[in-house]
Amino acid sequence: MIRLEKVTKRFNQGTPDETEVFSCFDFSVNSGEFVSVIGSNGSGKTTLLNLICGSLFPDSGKIYLNGADITPLPEYKRAKKISRVFQDPKAGTCPHMTILENMALADHKNKRFGLGICVNKKRTAFYRELLSVCGMGLENRMETPVGSLSGGQRQALALVIANMCESELLILDEHTAALDPKSSETIMGLTDRIVREKKITTLMVTHNLNHALRYGHRLVMFHEGQNVFDRSGEEKEKTSLDEILNIFNGISIEKGC
Secondary structure: EEEEEEEEEEEOOOOOEEEEEEEEEEEEEOOOOOEEEOOOOOHHHHHHHHHOOOOOOEEEEEEEEEEOOOOOOOOHHHHHOOOEEOOOOOOOOOOOOEEEHHHHHHHHOOOOOOOOOOOOHHHHHHHHHHHHHHHHOHOOOOOOOOOOOOHHHHHHHHHHHHHHOOOEEEEOOOOHHHHHHHHHHHHHHHHHHHHHOOOOOEEOOOOOOOHHHOOOOEEEEEEEEEEEEEEHHHHHHOOOHHHHHHHHHHHHHHHOO
């Protein structure tokens, strides 16, 4: 589904601060998989997402989406097939526009439209139906400016908006990290429901080990640009929090932390 093939990525090339994040790195996610990616800071998690989405380009290697080489495509072209929800609840929505206007704008993604009125009132019932799944009463606040919503409400809206179009891949970039514990659990429950119902291939980077263990089909750990832990199915189900913590502690000891 998504495949990185012999990808190399360096930063600050030719300077004393040159850093190599990936070297001939191979990684793939199968169609329909929900993969959680964990790892310490600097392990390559965010770089992986940026390479897939096109905000970064590899120095060498190829990136494929459903067999098509997307390596040279800019971010805006990849966005037609890839949806992304960011860590910051303020990203992914327009604060000065209402919930209705934000959803109408998302409804036109990948479609041609002019400068006329973009809000189709006939679609309002459909938008309300989508929002009702959140369980936050957003469907009753369609005329509310998004900037006045709480972080959890705004992230729920961003998640719904990201899945309004038929994307081939959903990227979750630490999308619960900025939320309080209760909102975080709510958003993860909503995430799980959406991913299961739409059967969309999903790649989630998270620092929440409990979420990584509880949700998804596969758990991957990165360390210094390498995939050092990879379990799916029954093996993932048998993995404990203590085991993951022991691996993290072992890595810290090796680095002298």
